[in-house]
Structures are given as structure tokens and as C-alpha cells.
Amino acid sequence: QSVVTQPPSASVTPGQRVAISCSGSSSNIGSNIVNWYQQLPGTAPKLLIYANNQRPSGVPDRFSGSKSGTSASLAISGLQSEDEADYYCATWDDGLHGWVFGGGTKVTVL
């Protein structure tokens, strides 16, 4: 059981918007940056959002991140079939002195 919680799945029709939540506590999300990773089927994870809301070069602006209090969120607008993947949030936990990942959210494009 991860200390950071994500919904296990989300299903969205092409072109729509999806928001994935990441819920934690004051020892992790509440006091540290949140990063998001995208894992396409059969591939290694890739950095999608860093430091709560920053996009690495090459990541489309359809992807956006936000953080408020002990929760963070990843939004994908104008969903495309190639966005079908697992998405993980990750942050540092001050009590565990290490990184923790959310359980991952599988996004399915209907």
C-alpha cells in the first residue's frame, strides 16, 4: 500500500480532458515537489512533469501539472490514442527519507 494514492484507472474518449489525482500527506506531497511519469505499454517510464508543473522539452502542452496542499493533479487535455499509458506521480517522503510513487493510473482511450 503506497503512502501516495492514485485512482487505478480512468477511461476517456478522444479529444476529452482527464485529470488524475495524487493524494498524500504533509510529509510527502505537502512539503515536496511532485513529478509525473508516463509509461507507455511495454516501455520504460519517461519524465512527463517535474517540480509540480514544469514540462520537459518535447512534452506537449496538452499535459499539465498542479499541486495544492497534500494533493497533486495531472491533466491531459485533447486526449489522443497515443496517450494511452500508465501514469505515476512521485515525490520525496521526509519520514521515509526516500522517494515514493503513487500506485499508478491506467488511462484508457475509448
Added chain:
Amino acid sequence: VQLVQSGAEVKKPGESLKISCKGSGYSFSGYWTVWVRQMPGKGLEWMGSIYPDNSETRYSPSFQGQVTFSADKSISTAYLQWSSLKASDTAMYYCARLSSSPPYCTTTSCPMKNHWFDPWGQGTVVTVSS
């Protein structure tokens, strides 16, 4: 900047194993390398980190004593090692570089918490079965 991992392994319970992660395109010894486990059909778990320049290591409590990290900075390579494999070690293992940038990391302050994993290696599948 890339990390290239060694190939898939099939081992028997009780055997030892060492897998590798070779960095290129950057000063390998000056960046922490992390190891991440993904068991079949499951999520990502941080195992720990190593700083190749001085081989300083940090282990997740869940993996402390179960695995060993090492590095050879002369060949820009980090290693993950088991002395006695178990069937439950069957998983995909990824290495990644710890990255950061200002304002989260400066010459005067660069806490480990202000980092992210980028890039990632392609992963090494380890199968342990009798």
C-alpha cells in the same frame, strides 16, 4: 544523455546476479543513479540510489540488506547485485539518473528531495524460476 542496461536474465533461486547500467552523454560520476523495481503487472518502487563519484549509497528500507549497489566511475557504469535470488525478485529493474535544475538545485543548495528521475534506462528483466 542516455542510460543503457544489460540484457534479460533467467536465474534459479539461490543464484547470484549482477546487472548493469551504463551512462553516456554526461558526467556519470557527478550524478546520483537510482534503481527502480517493477514487479509483473505492478507499479514502480524506488529501491535506492548510488553516487558513482564516491560510491555513497542510500537504500530504501524495503530493499536494505536484500540488494547491493555499486559503481565503476571509470567506465560510467552502475550495478545492482543479488547474492541469493528468490522467486519474488522476478521483476523489471530500471536505472535512472537523478536530475535537477535551478531554483530547485543550486551550487549552494541541492537537496536530494528536489530531484526527478530523468532519463531512464530501457530496463532489465530478471526472471527467477526453478
